Amino acid sequence: MNELPRGYWCECWTQNLSKDQQPTLHASFDAYSAAQADRWIAIALRTISPALDTSASEQAWEWLYEGRIDTRRALLRAEPCSVTVDQADTRITWTVRPVLFLPLAHRQGSELPACAYDFKPQQTD
Structure with missing residues (x-):
């Protein structure tokens, strides 16, 4: 059996x-590496930092300059x-x-489980 791909599930909440x-919940993102996961946060913080007040901007840049490496290390240890x-x-x-990504069944490439045929699309008028 193939090993399931490991990755990271990222979310942004307010x-x-x-x-x-x-x-x-405002956004979610599936990252396939620790670098990709923390880069998602870094890009968001750099993007919004000009619109933040002084205190919030300082929080953002503190993480970007000092906290980001700790985040990356924790992710590499598979810690949330x-x-x-x-x-x-x-x-x-x-x-x-950290998550395991489950493969999705392809409709044309393989036999689907019987329950897949129980779904009936909703008819619209």
């Missing part, structure tokens, strides 16, 4: 702290990581978790 709201920046009443959190 939460309005003043309204005590539940976090909201997160990076958080607080902008006014909003908390932005990027999470990265």
Whole structure:
């Protein structure tokens, strides 16, 4: 049996702290290496840093200059990581978790399990 490909599941969440709201998922990304996973966060932080207030911008650049290497090391040890920046009443959190990627069945290339034929597309008027 082939070994399942390892990778990282990355997400970006925000939460309005003043309204005590539940976090909201804004983006997700499947990375196939630790470098690709932390680069996703780095690109996001560099992109939004000009729009952040001074404190949040300092949090972002502190991770970019100092925390990023710790994140990469943790990911290489298959440990989940997160990076958080607080902008006014909003908390932005990027999470990265090690995962195994399961292959998807190809409709033309192989026999699908019987349950695949139970799905009936919804008819629209």
